[in-house]
Amino acid sequence: MAEENVREFDVIVIGAGAVGENVADRAVRGGLTVAIVEAELVGGECSYWACIPSKALLRPGTALHTAQSVPGAADSVTKVLDPAPVLKYRDYFTNKWQDDGAVQWLVDTGIELVRGRARITGPREVQVDGKDGNSYALKAHHAVVVATGSTPVIPRIEGLRNVPYWTTRGATSAQHIPERFVVLGGGVAGVELAQAFARLGSRVSLVARSRLLSTFPEEAAALVAAGLRADGVELHIGTDTTRVEHEDHSFSVTLGDGTVLVCDELLVATGRRPALDNLGLENVGLDAEDGKALRLTTDSSGLVEGTASDGTSGLWLYAAGDAAGSAFLTHQGKYEARATGDAIVARARGTLHGAPKPWSAVAKTADEFAIPSVVFTDPEVASVGPSLKQALQKGINASSVEIPINVSGAQLHSDNYEGWAQLVVDEDRKVVVGATFAGPGVAELLHGATIAIVGEVPLDRLWHAVPSFPTISEVWLRLLEKYGL
Numbered sequence: 001m002a003e004e005n006v007r008e009f010d011v012i013v014i015g016a017g018a019v020g021e022n023v024a025d026r027a028v029r030g031g032l033t034v035a036i037v038e039a040e041l042v043g044g045e046c047s048y049w050a051c052i053p054s055k056a057l058l059r060p061g062t063a064l065h066t067a068q069s070v071p072g073a074a075d076s077v078t079k080v081l082d083p084a085p086v087l088k089y090r091d092y093f094t095n096k097w098q099d100d101g102a103v104q105w106l107v108d109t110g111i112e113l114v115r116g117r118a119r120i121t122g123p124r125e126v127q128v129d130g131k132d133g134n135s136y137a138l139k140a141h142h143a144v145v146v147a148t149g150s151t152p153v154i155p156r157i158e159g160l161r162n163v164p165y166w167t168t169r170g171a172t173s174a175q176h177i178p179e180r181f182v183v184l185g186g187g188v189a190g191v192e193l194a195q196a197f198a199r200l201g202s203r204v205s206l207v208a209r210s211r212l213l214s215t216f217p218e219e220a221a222a223l224v225a226a227g228l229r230a231d232g233v234e235l236h237i238g239t240d241t242t243r244v245e246h247e248d249h250s251f252s253v254t255l256g257d258g259t260v261l262v263c264d265e266l267l268v269a270t271g272r273r274p275a276l277d278n279l280g281l282e283n284v285g286l287d288a289e290d291g292k293a294l295r296l297t298t299d300s301s302g303l304v305e306g307t308a309s310d311g312t313s314g315l316w317l318y319a320a321g322d323a324a325g326s327a328f329l330t331h332q333g334k335y336e337a338r339a340t341g342d343a344i345v346a347r348a349r350g351t352l353h354g355a356p357k358p359w360s361a362v363a364k365t366a367d368e369f370a371i372p373s374v375v376f377t378d379p380e381v382a383s384v385g386p387s388l389k390q391a392l393q394k395g396i397n398a399s400s401v402e403i404p405i406n407v408s409g410a411q412l413h414s415d416n417y418e419g420w421a422q423l424v425v426d427e428d429r430k431v432v433v434g435a436t437f438a439g440p441g442v443a444e445l446l447h448g449a450t451i452a453i454v455g456e457v458p459l460d461r462l463w464h465a466v467p468s469f470p471t472i473s474e475v476w477l478r479l480l481e482k483y484g485l
Helices: 018-029 044-048 051-068 083-093 100-109 168-172 188-199 218-230 330-349 388-393 408-413 442-454 472-483
Strands: 004-014 034-038 112-122 125-130 135-146 150-152 180-184 203-208 234-237 241-247 250-255 260-263 265-268 272-274 317-319 373-375 380-384 398-404 420-426 431-439
Touching: 004 018, 004 112, 018 034, 018 044, 018 100, 018 135, 018 330, 044 051, 051 083, 051 168, 051 188, 100 112, 112 135, 135 330, 168 188, 168 265, 180 188, 180 250, 180 260, 188 203, 188 218, 188 373, 203 260, 218 234, 218 380, 218 420, 218 431, 250 265, 317 330, 380 442, 388 398, 388 420, 388 431, 398 431, 398 472, 408 472, 420 472, 431 442, 442 472
Parallel strands: 004 034, 004 135, 034 112, 135 317, 180 203, 180 265, 203 234
Antiparallel strands: 112 125, 125 135, 150 272, 241 250, 250 260, 373 380, 380 431, 398 420, 420 431
16 A cells, blocks of 8 residues: 655646756745656656757758768768767767756755656645655645646547557657658658658658648748758648558558558657646646647746635646647746746745736746747758737737848858848837748857847847858848848
């Protein structure tokens, strides 16, 4: 019979991924005691199955292609990747799926780790079925934070749920490179992993119901599509998948136009949703609508709206990162986590009452204006803020300026460099509200755009931020010149 342990902390964090770690760290810095509950590996999805391993798989191919694109270097490098050292490189960055280093960080920081599956049983109460066979009844004096990340959305395709498909976890932790590989999904994960496996030697087919990277401008997505085709990826765009079968270690994937694709591994990368199942949220008044997945609504500090009061303030349940359902990006989730952790401390001290002030340390205001994201394909896409269409839908009196990236820094970067850039301008305030860059190496342009948006830098002042020559950043000068400065 499992032993029950009753323990009390100021804060209980459910989920020890990057988001949960940051909430816990800020709370401990503020003098609060914190327990963090994790059913899998400390460090979470990003460290072991998402951001880190996928970029480790992509980087060697990008580096090789860059060298092959530079006259003088091209003659000195091989034309193909050897998968074995690439997988070893990936294994290094995931620490071979061991979390001892992350656990030690918790110890050094003063955060208590409880390994097991957590379930909220009432206000400020969390029950944990421990991996050690014990049961833990945890009580929080101030806050419980849901930082459980997200889970894949699996489409309703005939036969799919009966076959051993990969999600992104399977692809990023793969120990072999399939000869034939089919990817369902044209979003960020789909295009990144399609290119990674193509450059590692797979014959890849990618299937998307709409165009590639549908949340990014078409001009940027078209450059990525061209890059995929150059790597031999067969694109099936604007078509449904109607049936999947598996027999004799191979898959048959039937498309809406009757095409049948045969492959050795099948990746389903068709989106993600907050991982809120089996957390006991119904015990505190949070239920999903019939037929819909549960979504949480939070204020700018991460405080969940609509929770049942415990007879006092009721200000105790928070959510951050993917679990809060905003931007499914590790860096943005960590930003939200820092605000949430600081807000918990402030409310515990009695220095925060009501809604936080925008742009204060306890508010995730940037979620409304400047969420930066990068697609780490080759070419890359880097974007922050709304597109022109999105800005107009928000009621902003917006205009845009677009140019190909054709500056000296780009020409030196690689032979036959192709890129595209866009700025979205609020004409009433004369500030940049959105930016997109597409092309090799453009990810490093993004933070400048993010600073310009968050800082609301007037265009006539931004004109005086002179880009170094010869760098790709010179595109900023050309954009502002085309705008009319």
